[in-house]
Amino acid sequence: xxxxxxxxSLVAHKSDEQALLKELQPLGAVEVIPETEETRDQSGLDAAxxxxxxxxxxLNILKPYGKKGGLLTxxxxxxxxxxxxxxxxxxxxxxxxEMLQKDLQYCRAQADKNAGIIETLLPWKDFPSDxxxxxxxxxxxxxxxxxxxxxxxxxEELKDIIEVQIVSEAKTDAILIACAESDAKTVQNYLKxxxxxxxxxxKLSGTPQEAIDRLREENDALGNEAQQLIGKIxxxxxxxxxxxxxxxxxxxxxxxxxAATEIGLTECTFHLEGWVPEDRVAxxxxxxxxxxxxxxxDVRDPEEGEVPxxxxxxxxxxxxxxxxxxxxxxxxxxxxxxxxxxxxxxxLLFGMMLSDTGYGLLxxxxxxxxxxxxxxxxxxxxxxxxxxxxxxxxxxxxxLTGTFFGLDFDVIFGTNNVFPILVDPMSDPxxxxxxxxxxxxxxxxxxxxxKIKMSLxxxxxxxxVFDNLSWVLIIVGLIMFAGSSSVQGLPPVISxxxxxxxxxxxxxxxxxxxxxxxxxxxxxxxxxxxxxxVTSYLSDILSYARLFALGIATGVxxxxxxxxxxxxxxxxxxxxxxxxxxxxxxxxVGLHLFNLAINTLGAFVHCARLQYVExxxxxxxxxxxxxxxxxxxxxHVRLTDK
Amino acid sequence: xxxxxGFVFAALGAALAAGLAGSGSALGVGIAGQAAAGVVSGxxxxxxxxxxxxxxxxxxxxYGLLIAFVIASKAGLLGASGVAVQATxxxxxxxxxxxxxxxxxxSGIAQGKVAASGICLVAKKPEEQGKAMLMTVxxxxxxxxxxxxxxxxxxxxxx
Numbered sequence: 001x002x003x004x005x006x007x008x009s010l011v012a013h014k015s016d017e018q019a020l021l022k023e024l025q026p027l028g029a030v031e032v033i034p035e036t037e038e039t040r041d042q043s044g045l046d047a048a049x050x051x052x053x054x055x056x057x058x059l060n061i062l063k064p065y066g067k068k069g070g071l072l073t074x075x076x077x078x079x080x081x082x083x084x085x086x087x088x089x090x091x092x093x094x095x096x097x098e099m100l101q102k103d104l105q106y107c108r109a110q111a112d113k114n115a116g117i118i119e120t121l122l123p124w125k126d127f128p129s130d131x132x133x134x135x136x137x138x139x140x141x142x143x144x145x146x147x148x149x150x151x152x153x154x155x156e157e158l159k160d161i162i163e164v165q166i167v168s169e170a171k172t173d174a175i176l177i178a179c180a181e182s183d184a185k186t187v188q189n190y191l192k193x194x195x196x197x198x199x200x201x202x203k204l205s206g207t208p209q210e211a212i213d214r215l216r217e218e219n220d221a222l223g224n225e226a227q228q229l230i231g232k233i234x235x236x237x238x239x240x241x242x243x244x245x246x247x248x249x250x251x252x253x254x255x256x257x258x259a260a261t262e263i264g265l266t267e268c269t270f271h272l273e274g275w276v277p278e279d280r281v282a283x284x285x286x287x288x289x290x291x292x293x294x295x296x297x298d299v300r301d302p303e304e305g306e307v308p309x310x311x312x313x314x315x316x317x318x319x320x321x322x323x324x325x326x327x328x329x330x331x332x333x334x335x336x337x338x339x340x341x342x343x344x345x346x347x348l349l350f351g352m353m354l355s356d357t358g359y360g361l362l363x364x365x366x367x368x369x370x371x372x373x374x375x376x377x378x379x380x381x382x383x384x385x386x387x388x389x390x391x392x393x394x395x396x397x398x399x400l401t402g403t404f405f406g407l408d409f410d411v412i413f414g415t416n417n418v419f420p421i422l423v424d425p426m427s428d429p430x431x432x433x434x435x436x437x438x439x440x441x442x443x444x445x446x447x448x449x450x451k452i453k454m455s456l457x458x459x460x461x462x463x464x465v466f467d468n469l470s471w472v473l474i475i476v477g478l479i480m481f482a483g484s485s486s487v488q489g490l491p492p493v494i495s496x497x498x499x500x501x502x503x504x505x506x507x508x509x510x511x512x513x514x515x516x517x518x519x520x521x522x523x524x525x526x527x528x529x530x531x532x533x534v535t536s537y538l539s540d541i542l543s544y545a546r547l548f549a550l551g552i553a554t555g556v557x558x559x560x561x562x563x564x565x566x567x568x569x570x571x572x573x574x575x576x577x578x579x580x581x582x583x584x585x586x587x588x589v590g591l592h593l594f595n596l597a598i599n600t601l602g603a604f605v606h607c608a609r610l611q612y613v614e615x616x617x618x619x620x621x622x623x624x625x626x627x628x629x630x631x632x633x634x635x636h637v638r639l640t641d642k
Numbered sequence: 643x644x645x646x647x648g649f650v651f652a653a654l655g656a657a658l659a660a661g662l663a664g665s666g667s668a669l670g671v672g673i674a675g676q677a678a679a680g681v682v683s684g685x686x687x688x689x690x691x692x693x694x695x696x697x698x699x700x701x702x703x704x705y706g707l708l709i710a711f712v713i714a715s716k717a718g719l720l721g722a723s724g725v726a727v728q729a730t731x732x733x734x735x736x737x738x739x740x741x742x743x744x745x746x747x748x749s750g751i752a753q754g755k756v757a758a759s760g761i762c763l764v765a766k767k768p769e770e771q772g773k774a775m776l777m778t779v780x781x782x783x784x785x786x787x788x789x790x791x792x793x794x795x796x797x798x799x800x801x
Contacts, residue, residue: 327772429797433790542787549786552793553701553708560711563720601694602701605779606786612776 002337004278004301005308005627009271010288012295017263017270021256021630023287026080028631029280031309033273035264045261048254051091055247058094059240061101065230066237074375076241078637080252083245090246093239100233107226114215114222117202121215123174124201124208127167131201131208134176141184143177148195162187174199244636252632259630275627277311310624312337320389321346323382328612328622335621336454342611345443346386349610351393352439353550353603355425356558358405359596360398363391375638390603401425401432401551405592406558425552432548440544440614441475444537447618448472454619466512467530470505475537477502506531540614546606554599561591651732652717655739656710659792662743663706663785666750670699670757677758681765688764691771695760698778699753702746705789709742712796731799738795745788753781 008030012020024030123146134142147155152173155164161183167174172195179187204211264271276284281299288295302308310333312322321343331337354360367388370376376384402409402420410417425432448468455464480498484490514526565584571577616622632639678692713735714720717727727735760774 328776429794543783545790546783546786549705549790549793553705553789556708556712557704560707598697598700598704601697605698605775606782608772609776609779609783 001313001340002331002333002335003311003313005275005311005333006278006281006299007302007306007308008274008276008281008284009298010274010295011269011271011297012288012292014265014268014270016292016294017260019291020272020288021259023291024284025252025256025630026632027280027283027287028629029276029284030272031275031627031629032259032262033275034262035271035273040261040263040265042261045254045257048250048257051087051250052247052254054094054098055090055243055250058090058097058243059247061097061233062237062240062243065234066240072370072373074373075636075638076245077640078245079640080249080632083249083634083637083639086242086246087249090239090243093236093243097233097236100229100236104226104229104233107222107229111219111222111226114219117204118212118215118219120199121202121208121212123168123170123172124199125168125212127174127176127208130206131204131211134201136181139181141179141181141187143175143179143187143191143198144201145175145177145191145199146172146197147175147191148172151194151196154194158187158190172197241636248632248634248636248639252634255630255633275308277313277627279313307625308333309627311627312339314339318343320382320385323379324386324608324611327608328616330622330624330626332621332623333625335624336450336619338450338616338620341446341450342615345446345615346607346611347389347393349439349443349547350390350603350607351395351397352436352547353606354390354394354554354599355397355401355551356403356405356554357395357398357409358403358592359554359558359599360391360394360396362596363387363394363600365391367391377638387600387604390600390607397551401555403555403558406555406560406562425548425555429548429552432551433545436544436547437541439547440541440610441479443544443610443615444540444618445472445475447615451619462512462515466508466515470508471533471537473501473505473508474534477505540617543614544610546610550599550602550606553602554595557595557599558592561588561595565591646726647729648727648732649717649719651729651736652713652727653719655732655736656713656717656719658736658743659706659713659739659746660703660710661706663709663746663750664703666747667700667703667706668750670702670750670752670754671696673751673754674699674757674761677761681761685765688768691764691768692761694771695757695764695774695778698757698775698782699750701782702742702750702753702785705742705785706746709739709789709792709796712793713739716796716799716801718801725801727801731801734799735796738792738799740792741788741795742785742792745785749781749785749788753778753785756781 010020124144134144136142149169149171152166152175155162155175155177158179161179163178165176165178167176177187177191201208202211204214206214264273276299285297288297310330312331314322314337318340322339324346325331325337325339325342351360354363367384370384371381371388374380374384398404399409400420400422402424404412409415409420423431423435448471452464452468452472455461455468477498477500481495481502482498484492484495484498509530510524510527512523512527513530514523517523517526565588568580568584568587569577571580674696678696681692682689717732717735718725757778760778763774764771
């Protein structure tokens, strides 16, 4: 159900502003429309934002350390007051963490730098004298550098004017060359023509070997210090929950501060414009009255040109499936909420794509455990519930098609051909395909039916009859015409009725599709174009073949895994047999879990696709905007006060 | 011993189905994986959604495996089987493997490319993951259709 949105205007005394916002925030019912004309003092928002940033930085620093909440650990519960009280302590802690992190980064950077110097000094470690001595003097110039080994003999050419000392030999040699200051230019030019790489010693005292030793010692010390710092940071990781709670409190405060900057102000009043769902107006009014009686509040329907956010309200059963719709697009606030109509089909088709009782049981139990232990919220909770319902449906479809972890039910129960109850896709694929297409036709016709309903509600009977009902006639008619011949014992008149229906539908389209056009010829051309749509309906229906294909993909792969493991267990040698059985058992668990995971993902997305493209394509009006009310958006704790 | 052409053809069919469709998936998952690694290097929190998208082109390989297995078990290649597969039936099985072999190879690569783009989309707009997945699954439709025809053709062979 789409909830009507109301435009709220609230005027009250400026001094009540903070108190009012504090009362409105827990309701989560008002989306503030930013006042664009004047800009307000941002300092409150900036301070609140900086708290959020600091705490989120602290949480990031702690991320690699300490134990994390497991997959099935629920977030801790806390009241708003509790997490608010944690703020000052958490902010102090985050400053501390920031300092530690900074020191740690400094240590690591310094160690990296030292390691780099050591690396460059290694070829020079046999250099016997102080590095500072290579600076040269008034009459002597030293060159230090690296030269490819093959170029070293070429230095012979200058042997009259230079003294060469090879410090170390490798692919490139480290070389010291001394010459008279007056020859320096000649030597330099000659070196440039070789593969000479100039090397200047770092500004350190002592011989290279001494420097290396010193740097290594320094790095050991830095390593120790880094370890200590990491230890200190790790100690703080026990406060992760406090930090998370404080972060949530900071976000709540930030959101309120942000709302405050979006509210218009006059000399002594403030003026809040916003959207409220119709069913929450009374709550908002009560909240305002609890603060002050000096207020003016106006609630009206949206005017032309104003686009309200889209809000839907559904029963607990349908509500999780809103997440599936939201993945596509939220409904247009003036359209209809398709989720309640989509839900039963989603459950039905999801189960059909997995159709294995064993896998269904795993999904059902897993989903329930996840919901029970993790207590997820938001999108996560919705998806878990969707999967749980899908699991239930999968169990039933598994009975109907007779598979349990890829095994035949008859094998397990020792029954003789009781299963499958409905149809065995492996031995009777055509029957299964017909079942899929049948469901597809139902699904599509239901979508067209919804479009007819919508058009009639808007008073547009022409669209309902000529553009949509005509298609129902064509589809039903064609199916009766073609289908009745393949089923024996049906009177031939059904086929004739079908043909008549289809022709009536086609004529309706031919004559009235282009009803906006005056020209008869133009009308007929538009009608012919529309009739070509029959291919799109055909491809829509054929698209439901994926139900069958994904169904056998799950079942056959499961039985392939079973057979592989059966081969492992069937060795005649007793020792190999025991070993094989052990390996096979472990393999079975892993392989089936893999198959379940990949096919659940497949079923989820393919089922969603059938809803989005084949079903929603017929009637859904997408493009709504998400409702983002001022509220409590807690990520790390579950707030107890609502 | 005379070559039993029936078995040869059936084995070739099974090999093509598993090999080509598997190659398609390998390439597709590879392409998507490169994009995913790039995105995760920037924002490790995206790992979950990237992994889901990376997995999507992996199904062609599974479809290929499925057809290969059905062919192999039908032709009695997996163990002792009394019936000898005639050359005609073997050729039929070989032909039946072609839709998923070719369809799986090409659609796997194409789907990998879409998945990679989808991963980039998720990097910029995490809330649009549903759309990224939907676009990727659009490609898979044709792998599913290939699988369907391969399965029906294999199923129709009388051994």
